[in-house]
Amino acid sequence: xxxVDGFLLPVPKAKLAAYRSLARKAGKIWxxxxxxxxxxxxxxxxxxxxxxxxxxxxxLKPDEVVVFSWITYRSRAHRDKVNKQVMADPLIANMDxxxxxxxxxxxxxxxxxxxVEMRD
Numbered sequence: 001x002x003x004v005d006g007f008l009l010p011v012p013k014a015k016l017a018a019y020r021s022l023a024r025k026a027g028k029i030w031x032x033x034x035x036x037x038x039x040x041x042x043x044x045x046x047x048x049x050x051x052x053x054x055x056x057x058x059x060l061k062p063d064e065v066v067v068f069s070w071i072t073y074r075s076r077a078h079r080d081k082v083n084k085q086v087m088a089d090p091l092i093a094n095m096d097x098x099x100x101x102x103x104x105x106x107x108x109x110x111x112x113x114x115x116v117e118m119r120d
Contacts, residue, residue, distance in 0.1 A: 018101040
């Protein structure tokens with residue numbers, strides 16, 4: 001089974017185009033080093049919950065949208081190898097978190113082992 005890195009983050013609506021541009025560049029790098037898929041999605045039908053929700057989890061502000069993304073790999077070992085190469089790539093290694101088009105302090109991420117996979 002594959003391995004998945006998942007991400008959840010708030011992006012200011014005014015910076016969504018800049019985020020999309022950055023994501024396209026990052027996606028090309030991840031794919032160049034072997035990631036199977038790289039997907040970025042902006043919230044379309046995500047409501048704030050009473051106890052918890054996507055908006056609450058990233059402390060969403062009124063002028064922001066939630067972005068949910070994932071990267072898939074062949075395995076955890078493959079993911080570790082790809083990410084090591086990605087982090088050494090000059091574009092990623094030289095990024096300044098202060099100039100990112102989102103608040104990196106409110107980004108949530110982690111690695112996941114699928115327990116069910118159903119595809120055509």
